[in-house]
Amino acid sequence: MPAQTCFRHTRRPADYRCQQCGRPICERCINNARFCSKECNARYSSFIADYERPVRRGGGGVGRALLVLLLTAAVVGGLVYAQQRGLL
Ligand SMILES: [Zn+2]
Ligand SMILES: [Zn+2]
Incomplete structure (x- = not known):
């Protein structure tokens, strides 16, 4: 099996996974938001909203x-x- 590649950047190796949906993403994507998309970011944010919201007020x-x-x-x-x- 070849190394997984980022589902967005097909030439980049995927060393990480989207925190929400688990899709493989690359270093560049993880640096952006830890998620594969804004949708996943929003979904995850609302999911953890009950626990803590340290960044934005x-x-x-x-x-x-x-x-x-x-x-x-x-x-x-x-x-x-x-x-x-x-x-x-
Ligand atoms: Zn995702
Ligand atoms: Zn990527």
Whole structure:
């Protein structure tokens, strides 16, 4: 078996693996992000978000999405309420 090559750079030997999906990646890719793609990076980040988030502050995409969802629900609910009361 020849040495595995990076799935992105087919001429480079893959000495590492994507932390998320396990695809072989090369030194250049691992230096970029430790992942084979931004998708894997994001997936992995959200996966470990519950444990710690040492690098970025104000991240928490899931929490923010939930907040937006709640706000939207509140606004819509308020509109429906007002409409039913004939306030609009
Ligand atoms: Zn990956
Ligand atoms: Zn590569």
